[in-house]
Amino acid sequence: MAGKLDLDPRTVARARALAAKAGQPVVDLARSHTTVSVERAVLRLAGVHGADADGIPWVNRLVDAVRADVGLGHGVAVPVFHAATTTGVEDLTVLAQKAAAGSVRFDVPEKKAEIATARRLARRAAGAGLKIVDRRRAERDRLIKRFGDPKQRPWIYLIVATGDIYEDIPQAQAAARAGADIIAVIRSTGQSLLDYVPEGATREGFAGTYATQENFRLMRAALDETSKELGRYIRLTNYASGLCMPEIAALAGMERLDMMLNDSMYGILFRDINPIRTFVDQRFSRQVHARAGIIINTGEDNYLTTADAVEAAHTVTVSQLLNEFFAHEAGLQDWQLGLGHAFEINPDLPDSFRLELAHALLARELFPEAPLKWMPPTKHMTGDVFRGNLLDGFFNLAGALTGQGILLVGMMTEAVVTPWLSDRDIALQNVKYVLNGAGNLHEDFTPGPFIRGRADQVLNEAIDLLERIVDDTLMDAIADGTFGLMKRPADRGKGLDGVARQEEDYYNPVEEML
Amino acid sequence: MIVRPYGDTTGDGMVQLSFTLPIPHDKRAEGAALQLAGKMGMDPAMLVHAKQMGDGFTFFVVYGKVGHLVDTDKVQVVERDFPLLSAKEVNAAIKRRLRRRLNVVGACIGTDAHTVGIDAILNLKGIAGEKGLEYYSELSVTNMGAQVSVPELVETAREKKADAVLVSQVVTQRDAHLHNTRAMSAAFREALPAGKRPLLIVGGPRFDELMTGELGVDRIFSRGTTPREVASYLVHALTENRA
Numbered sequence: 151m152a153g154k155l156d157l158d159p160r161t162v163a164r165a166r167a168l169a170a171k172a173g174q175p176v177v178d179l180a181r182s183h184t185t186v187s188v189e190r191a192v193l194r195l196a197g198v199h200g201a202d203a204d205g206i207p208w209v210n211r212l213v214d215a216v217r218a219d220v221g222l223g224h225g226v227a228v229p230v231f232h233a234a235t236t237t238g239v240e241d242l243t244v245l246a247q248k249a250a251a252g253s254v255r256f257d258v259p260e261k262k263a264e265i266a267t268a269r270r271l272a273r274r275a276a277g278a279g280l281k282i283v284d285r286r287r288a289e290r291d292r293l294i295k296r297f298g299d300p301k302q303r304p305w306i307y308l309i310v311a312t313g314d315i316y317e318d319i320p321q322a323q324a325a326a327r328a329g330a331d332i333i334a335v336i337r338s339t340g341q342s343l344l345d346y347v348p349e350g351a352t353r354e355g356f357a358g359t360y361a362t363q364e365n366f367r368l369m370r371a372a373l374d375e376t377s378k379e380l381g382r383y384i385r386l387t388n389y390a391s392g393l394c395m396p397e398i399a400a401l402a403g404m405e406r407l408d409m410m411l412n413d414s415m416y417g418i419l420f421r422d423i424n425p426i427r428t429f430v431d432q433r434f435s436r437q438v439h440a441r442a443g444i445i446i447n448t449g450e451d452n453y454l455t456t457a458d459a460v461e462a463a464h465t466v467t468v469s470q471l472l473n474e475f476f477a478h479e480a481g482l483q484d485w486q487l488g489l490g491h492a493f494e495i496n497p498d499l500p501d502s503f504r505l506e507l508a509h510a511l512l513a514r515e516l517f518p519e520a521p522l523k524w525m526p527p528t529k530h531m532t533g534d535v536f537r538g539n540l541l542d543g544f545f546n547l548a549g550a551l552t553g554q555g556i557l558l559v560g561m562m563t564e565a566v567v568t569p570w571l572s573d574r575d576i577a578l579q580n581v582k583y584v585l586n587g588a589g590n591l592h593e594d595f596t597p598g599p600f601i602r603g604r605a606d607q608v609l610n611e612a613i614d615l616l617e618r619i620v621d622d623t624l625m626d627a628i629a630d631g632t633f634g635l636m637k638r639p640a641d642r643g644k645g646l647d648g649v650a651r652q653e654e655d656y657y658n659p660v661e662e663m664l
Numbered sequence: 665m666i667v668r669p670y671g672d673t674t675g676d677g678m679v680q681l682s683f684t685l686p687i688p689h690d691k692r693a694e695g696a697a698l699q700l701a702g703k704m705g706m707d708p709a710m711l712v713h714a715k716q717m718g719d720g721f722t723f724f725v726v727y728g729k730v731g732h733l734v735d736t737d738k739v740q741v742v743e744r745d746f747p748l749l750s751a752k753e754v755n756a757a758i759k760r761r762l763r764r765r766l767n768v769v770g771a772c773i774g775t776d777a778h779t780v781g782i783d784a785i786l787n788l789k790g791i792a793g794e795k796g797l798e799y800y801s802e803l804s805v806t807n808m809g810a811q812v813s814v815p816e817l818v819e820t821a822r823e824k825k826a827d828a829v830l831v832s833q834v835v836t837q838r839d840a841h842l843h844n845t846r847a848m849s850a851a852f853r854e855a856l857p858a859g860k861r862p863l864l865i866v867g868g869p870r871f872d873e874l875m876t877g878e879l880g881v882d883r884i885f886s887r888g889t890t891p892r893e894v895a896s897y898l899v900h901a902l903t904e905n906r907a
Contacts, residue, residue, distance in 0.1 A: 313837070324717075324718045324719075327718060328717070328718065338775070339775040339776060339811075339835060340775035340811065343811050356775050356835060356837055356838070356840060357835050357837050420779070420810070421810065421811070422809050422810070455780060529780070533869075533887070565869065568837065570684070571684055571717060571718075571721055571723075572682070572683075572684045572717065572723045575715070575717045575723060576723075636809075
């Protein structure tokens with residue numbers, strides 16, 4: 151449905167070129183650094199699993215031990231596999247246990263032959279992990295072929311969040327039976343700032359459930375059963391964000407999650423995670439997602455919850471363009487880009503719905519091949535649940551009218567309670583009514599000068615901002631509070647101490663194979 | 665004044681109610697819903713909507729009459745006990761009475777990552793057309809953002825010589841907002857002697873404004889609070905009472 155806005159292709163090309171120019175220095179930065187979480191992800195793919203008695207994963211113990219002996223800049227693969235050879239401890243989890251007890255010392259071999267051996271072993275081990283990821287991807291393709299995709303677009307995305315995986319499972323299955331195509335398990339609020347991935351099935355969480363490999367596995371298995379029952383492949387979503395983004399991406403690939411929240415700047419802006427840490431982690435996690443056939447969801451909707459949705463509309467466009475650039479650079483294809491945007495304009499504003507349509511259509515036409523993720527109103531949901539339900543109806547209509555790919559179902563009790571069973575049912579009823587009654591209305595919808603003019607204006611403002619970012623550098627723009635009004639300088643924020651510049655001899659077997 | 669609910673006629677006592685029972689929809693379920701409404705004081709109760717959700721749940725909407733009377737004179741609320749000032753008046757009062765900038769430190773503590781409340785009050789941008797505390801030239805604002813630990817908050821408050829500490833709590837699962845607030849006020853009591861302690865203020869949509877004593881804070885702001893109210897309160901509490 152491209153072409154309703156008559157966007158000038160030269161303007162669009164200019165916007166993309168500017169985004170590439172603004173993003174390139176960040177890519178260079180990401181390519182020349184590594185982080186503790188990238189290295190831990192390598193070890194997870196190489197087969198290290200489990201945790202010590204305190205619940206600290208062996209990958210953390212092993213990376214910390216290597217780092218204490220030789221630093222992070224060489225990558226952990228060579229020191230670890232060299233130690234495995236010299237000590238004869240081939241099981242890396244056992245090696246991690248020994249290292250934690252202080253009985254193994256790590257060093258970087260100097261002899262060429264030793265380096266070559268360590269690299270070869272690292273490559274073989276990490277390759278086995280990637281093989282699992284590949285198998286899981288093929289399995290997904292097979293299941294989609296067998297059970298089928300949802301019949302309608304947008305796909306219906308619902309959230310469960312009880313804190314207890316065993317409570318989440320029946321809720322997720324019920325949601326799928328009621329019409330959800332995608333289930334997202336929201337994480338416990340604290341998790342993004344944990345510098346390790348918790349282990350095992352978890353039953354305690356705050357406003358969400360911990361992302362763990364076992365929780366991933368349990369939920370995916372349950373939804374496979376439901377997919378079979380419903381004759382429709384139910385996709386599973388989680389969060390590759392926060393301090394453990396690369397590891398969670400690896401776990402998601404190995405457990406066949408289908409979509410992952412993975413924004414290039416969200417952690418920086420909203421969790422105060424160090425910008426360099428975020429960009430390095432993000433690039434690696436996106437490379438893994440690309441390999442795993444996972445659709446990423448970006449988080450532009452969040453900017454509008456802090457900034458004004460009309461004044462800041464162009465920052466969403468800029469972020470989408472940057473997210474697209476970073477995603478392509480990491481190997482993701484257009485069908486994997488669930489670029490985010492949201493229905494957050496103050497409903498008291500005259501023409502607010504027309505403005506929403508202009509913004510939504512602009513995103514649609516700028517990224518015609520991407521399954522855009524359309525996010526419901528939150529900021530102007532007040533506790534007046536009746537008005538909230540009406541707003542959600544208009545949000546659904548805008549989604550249908552502008553061809554959005556993924557529709558996150560809005561709850562009338564947003565800002566009141568975590569959704570009740572009945573809230574979810576009412577919300578799904580709302581979505582179904584709109585899609586059933588007006589799902590194809592886009593065929594009859596041709597925007598007039600107001601919407602076309604507004605889209606044009608936002609695109610031009612986005613270009614102006616991108617020009618300033620190119621002059622200023624993206625890192626400085628982030629430091630100045632350009633996005634979502636939050637100021638995040640590159641030398642501050644959480645997780646900075648887990649970043650290291652790559653040495654000449656840096657080696658990462660996973661990155662080499664991606 | 666004695667009142668009762670109003671549907672469409674004075675004194676009719678009509679209310680609406682919706683809820684879910686964990687049973688499939690049938691005649692017995694509808695009877696059960698009416699029984700609940702009756703026990704809640706609705707008499708007569710009219711079941712206007714019943715819909716099964718999934719296998720074992722039914723959603724009900726009930727309208728009905730309640731006989732209860734409420735006495736508005738017996739309601740306890742925290743009325744604003746300070747004058748509402750403009751930004752200009754706030755700045756002038758601080759300048760005149762404090763002769764220095766008033767230091768404010770704000771944060772979301774614990775695992776709460778919802779900065780929307782603290783940002784609405786502190787950020788320049790503010791809320792609903794009203795600028796946040798950063799806009800006030802005589803206020804020096806430090807916004808620590810989300811997921812700040814209590815020790816970090818105490819340390820920053822000490823370092824910035826905070827006159828007031830603002831804490832926002834949105835997540836209420838398992839009463840996290842109450843636990844966190846108690847932990848915060850206890851930490852300040854432990855770390856600083858009475859005269860040196862900053863004014864402790866918490867805010868969030870689910871706080872009861874009457875709980876200040878119980879939570880060990882000086883003031884609680886609930887839903888709908890604007891930056892101007894907070895600024896006016898700061899002036900009232902810090903420049904008048906302590907002058």
